[in-house]
Amino acid sequence: MIETGCQTGRETGIHLRAKQLIAERQELVIPAWIGDFVDMPNPPHARDDEGRLHWGRQIDCPARLVGLRDIEVERSFGTYQPDVYAQDGLGELLIEIRVTHAVDDGKAARVRMQGRRMVEIDLSHLHRDTPHDLAAFEQVVLFDPANRSWISCPEAVVDWHASKQELDEQIAARNKEIAQQRDQLIKAAKARREREAQETKDKDGRKAYIRRREREKHAGDLAQLAGLTSPARIERILREYQAIAEERVSSLLDSAPPAVRSACLRAVHGDAWVFGVDPALWQLLAYDHFVTRRSAGDRFNQRDVASWVRHSFPYEKALYRLFVAQYANRAEARRAGISKHRLAYWVFTDEENDRIPNFYTPINDFMDRLESARLIRRLAAPVGECEVLPPPAAGWPVAVVGAGKALSGNQSGLLAL
Structure with missing residues (x-):
């Protein structure tokens, strides 16, 4: 107390x-x-x-x-x-x-x-x-x-x-704009639905509708296509890739037999730049992963090489998605019994189809050169299956591989998705 x-x-x-x-x-x-x-x-x-x-x-x-x-x-x-x-x-x-x-x-x-x-x-x-x-x-x-x-x-x-009253008036004005914009969108959507309904009444209209709908799925990638594949850009990034990889490529070449150097450097497919790295580097590292580290008689598939290259380097994903769309469309046409050899998607324009690089032909070309250098041997089945060959007793030959070699049919071991 x-x-x-x-x-x-x-x-x-x-x-x-x-x-x-x-x-x-x-x-x-x-x-x-x-x-x-x-x-x-x-x-x-x-x-x-x-x-x-x-x-x-x-x-x-x-x-x-x-x-x-x-x-x-x-x-x-x-x-x-x-x-x-x-x-x-x-x-x-x-x-x-x-x-x-x-x-x-x-x-x-x-x-x-x-x-x-x-x-x-x-x-x-x-x-x-x-x-x-x-x-x-x-x-x-x-x-x-x-x-x-x-x-x-x-x-x-x-x-x-x-101040609160001023803010409320600003928000009221903004909400009015939002309501007007939503009304415009609703009207535009209604008009679009009516237009699409009209288009689907006949075959040509239906095709145009489907083409527009399918193109919308690829709109973002198509918007980048011209810029990503411009000759000036390709030339520039190849120089950058080469400068970045120069030291590592030189180190790998020092320990490589002449046949390997020829296979990895003498001929490079025009689309080989898409994997986001110097083409010589990804080929040398792919050779090391699938051939050098394996024993004679070991097998691998060209699909494995393609997957390994994409997952190992920062490839152009937008271009790959467009390429996959082309490839899937051709596969669908063949399943429907339509003979189709050109890799193109009908919803793309001719110019767009021509611009989209092929992600498989650089791999096929690379495998051709490994086979020409007697580093691997292709097998009859399954498609794309390869076997590692032992080093020749008489030493490594110098393989001369011409640039621009044509690839077709089983000879190229064409990759499949």
Whole structure:
């Protein structure tokens, strides 16, 4: 009981001294107005009908030192009585000193309803030695902006509501635009459906509809096609690939027999650049993976080589997707009994079909050169099956492989998806 009494007496003393100090010094730092995170965020914000977040104007009300006059302690306002009443440059200012109890909701509501300003200074966490240090006590009571907050700041609230109104008007205008755009899209979609329905009434219209629908699936890749396959770009990236791989290619060639050098360097198919690396490097590494590291008589399939090259290097994925579409269309035509040799997809233009590189012919060409150099032997079945040959007893021959060799039928071991 004695300790409780001492504590109560200490709190009462702090409360009294703080009020007296404000009355004597006639100055006070009032806090910044920061709004309320839930009900009155500063700046105000809201989302439009598309879910996009919009921000209003921030209310700038920083902490500042104000002079006080006409100060009264414990002035009564009928239903409530602030600790200190004063006037500053903006008019009435009510000051509450919190030592044990904060301003209750009822009192705060009455102050706000009457449009008065009220600040609360929180001394509830005051260090026990601070009241005995006059300078420190003056600092926390009069000048510390961190221990005080607004209970009611009508000017800031009015300004906030004005900002919120401006924001609401902006969002309303944006929502109107969104509604108009959606209406336009609905009308456009309806018109498109009507047009498509008309197109499907006859064979030509149906074909045009299917072609347009199928092209939409590849629209992104087709948009990149011309840029990815321009001669200038191919020439540039081949130079870059060669410069990047030069040291590693040189190291691999130093330990390679003449026949391997010939097979990997003498002839390179025109589409060999699509795998995102110097063609000499991917061929040397493919030879090392499928031949050097295997024993004579071991078998592998050209499909395995194609898959390994694509998964080992940063190939052009957009071009590969277009190539797969071409390949799948030809396979579908053959299954339907249509004899088709050209690798082309009817929904692409002739120019687009000609631009799309073939991802299999560089592999087929490479395997041809390995066979010509007597490093591997193709088997009759299954398609694309190869066998590793032992090194010749008389030493490695130098295979001379001509560029632009024609590939067709079983001779080329044509890869299949």
